[in-house]
Amino acid sequence: MRSSRRGAVDPFIVMDVMEAARQAEEAGRRIIHMEVGQPSTPAPAAARAALAQAMERDSLGYTVALGLPALRARIAKLYAQWYGIDLDPARVVVTPGSSGGFILAFTALFDAGERVALGAPGYPSYRQILKALDLVPVEVQTSAENRLQPTLEDLAGIDYEGLMVASPANPTGTMLDKPALSALIGAAQARGAAFLSDEIYHGIEYDKRAVTALEISDDVVVINSFSKFFSMTGWRVGWLVVPEGMVRQVERLAQNLFICPPHAAQIAALAALDAQDELKGNMAVYARNRALMMEGLPKAGFDRIAPPDGAFYVYADVSHLTDDSRAFARQILDQAGVAVTPGLDFDPVRGGGTLRFSYARATADIEEGLERLKAFMAARG
Ligand SMILES: Cc1ncc(COP(=O)(O)O)c(C=O)c1O
Numbered sequence: 001m002r003s004s005r006r007g008a009v010d011p012f013i014v015m016d017v018m019e020a021a022r023q024a025e026e027a028g029r030r031i032i033h034m035e036v037g038q039p040s041t042p043a044p045a046a047a048r049a050a051l052a053q054a055m056e057r058d059s060l061g062y063t064v065a066l067g068l069p070a071l072r073a074r075i076a077k078l079y080a081q082w083y084g085i086d087l088d089p090a091r092v093v094v095t096p097g098s099s100g101g102f103i104l105a106f107t108a109l110f111d112a113g114e115r116v117a118l119g120a121p122g123y124p125s126y127r128q129i130l131k132a133l134d135l136v137p138v139e140v141q142t143s144a145e146n147r148l149q150p151t152l153e154d155l156a157g158i159d160y161e162g163l164m165v166a167s168p169a170n171p172t173g174t175m176l177d178k179p180a181l182s183a184l185i186g187a188a189q190a191r192g193a194a195f196l197s198d199e200i201y202h203g204i205e206y207d208k209r210a211v212t213a214l215e216i217s218d219d220v221v222v223i224n225s226f227s228k229f230f231s232m233t234g235w236r237v238g239w240l241v242v243p244e245g246m247v248r249q250v251e252r253l254a255q256n257l258f259i260c261p262p263h264a265a266q267i268a269a270l271a272a273l274d275a276q277d278e279l280k281g282n283m284a285v286y287a288r289n290r291a292l293m294m295e296g297l298p299k300a301g302f303d304r305i306a307p308p309d310g311a312f313y314v315y316a317d318v319s320h321l322t323d324d325s326r327a328f329a330r331q332i333l334d335q336a337g338v339a340v341t342p343g344l345d346f347d348p349v350r351g352g353g354t355l356r357f358s359y360a361r362a363t364a365d366i367e368e369g370l371e372r373l374k375a376f377m378a379a380r381g
Contacts, residue, residue: 044275067094119150121346173308203229296370319353336376
């Protein structure tokens, strides 16, 4: 059968690591998972209970394409609760995960061949989704002194029709503060480019609250999801906030591309928005894990790290230890039984010298993982 050039996207290397870890587990080894970017906790109890009830009384057929009106209204209320913003629910679009949101937003905003600037390192699927849609990812190398977030200087001389940022970011966990985010939004708007803000890690913040792009401008596209803070990765439900004038275009695309986001997941998501106590409990675990990582990784020999502002990742510079992060990650898996993600996933240029450690799992696993990493590095000499 023939195959398209735009469909020839790169594999998501972390998935390969997960498969290697699975094989090791099948062979009887206990593996500590520091590769996966997802909570080990289930959806909040209230979300599961709400769905159990709905399954008894409702046929759970299609919903309207933009999502259940009650869910759109409740998401709008979250913006009042988290940021003090008055958001019109009509601008909220419920999507099949933020991944579905990217497809809708990119398709609504850009024509084939247009360029979208992204900071590197960054979430790998941005690049691949753009390529699959015949768009051109323009990766901008960020610098350590800016905590690997893009700046105006990094963008100087670069031509683009869209600019996308993530704060807190994957893989670094670093955030853009209000002046830095404002400067980037201003630069994009000044050249008539669309500005997209991936806010999927909002809520998972440590010392400071994350800033939403909507605090700065209404003429932006915000992408968010129930996957991370709300602990609902497999439910496949997220949302977009789009400018008023874009809603109808996104609605037409959503009707045709997806019909609607999963109905069952929307019911659960609506209840999850009111499960703040349980979600705060998850946050306490992440905060404890983060402290353990900041103390334990340097002790093990991974001392080129910066404290993450949010999310549940530490991105370590290991360029003094290797220039092949993929082989190094494999060695750590084979010898220490700890699965970690090679930086090449996030940055094809410099990622040979970096690793991402996730601390989204239970604290006991983090403690054991750090012990194993210490022993591995000590044996390496
Ligand atoms: C920065 C970022 N954006 C988007 C996603 C996709 O999330 P989902 O489709 O589950 O909402 C991820 C997943 O890890 C991510 O790290």
